[in-house]
Amino acid sequence: MLAVVGLLVFGLASKGSSRLQSGDTAPTASLPALEGDSRGSLVDYKGRWVLVNFWASWCLPCRAEAPALEEFQRRHGKSSFTVVGIDTQDLTDDAQAFVERYGLSYPQLRDGNGDTADEYGTTGVPENFLVDPAGKVRLVAPGPVDEEYLQKEVAPLLPGGGT
């Protein structure tokens, strides 16, 4: 009986995560890269600002925000900042086609089973988390972001105002 109750508690505890808030430490799980055999993690970008973008190729709003993210990366992506895409609960081929279609140049990781999205407490895609150089979440944007949001909310936090 105790074992059954324990299993229920474990199941609820492991599934009932809430969305990360500003000030929380961002998870640093290692994930496979969308292309190739390498792996990646937020640890690789320690000391940089990172906009973590959860997306999937089947998600229509993700298609809408992808060009804005790419434009922002081209304008601000340097040694102090990068966008990192995390493709979640998606098919590899579909995701790779998505990256090619929108010409996304920023790093892409794969979260096939959605565990990392769960760790961030996402409730869908897309969702964006701005993580500071110390690994703390500074901004949370549930839903798609656009150029206006990125310029008004994200850019001012970057070194030199992101210029």
Place this chain on the structure above:
Amino acid sequence: MIRLLALIATALLVLAPAAAAEQPASLTEIEKQVMCPVCGTLLQLAESPQAQRERVFINRLIAEGKDEEQVKDALVAEYGDEVLALPPGSGFSLSAYVVPIVAFLIAVAALTVGVLRWRRGGSGGAGPRAAAGPSGEDADRLDADLARYDL
């Protein structure tokens, strides 16, 4: 007769999965065995965009000649074990099969011990005691009454 039936049942259990494995994979059958990870329901019941892509993926693998197990393996490679409606019989997922069996065995053992104690108690005097005979005046009166009816 019972042995014969048991033999037939065993043969069916052994042969049925083998026969199923030889059948060509079908989307309809696979949909009943895998989940739509985003919806949290069987793929058979899901209509989300992710579910539609999953069906396209399955159909593509079937068209390539993959059998049911190969299709499910490919789905696991994409989405993880969670995509299987029935968890695999290894690792932590094994508990999904082991826990009910262990719970059943514990229940049977507890029931057996309880029944044995109850039966032992009934014959050994630990349980409800047999009624003691009357004593004193009651015994005398009982003897007198019985004597009156002694035919």
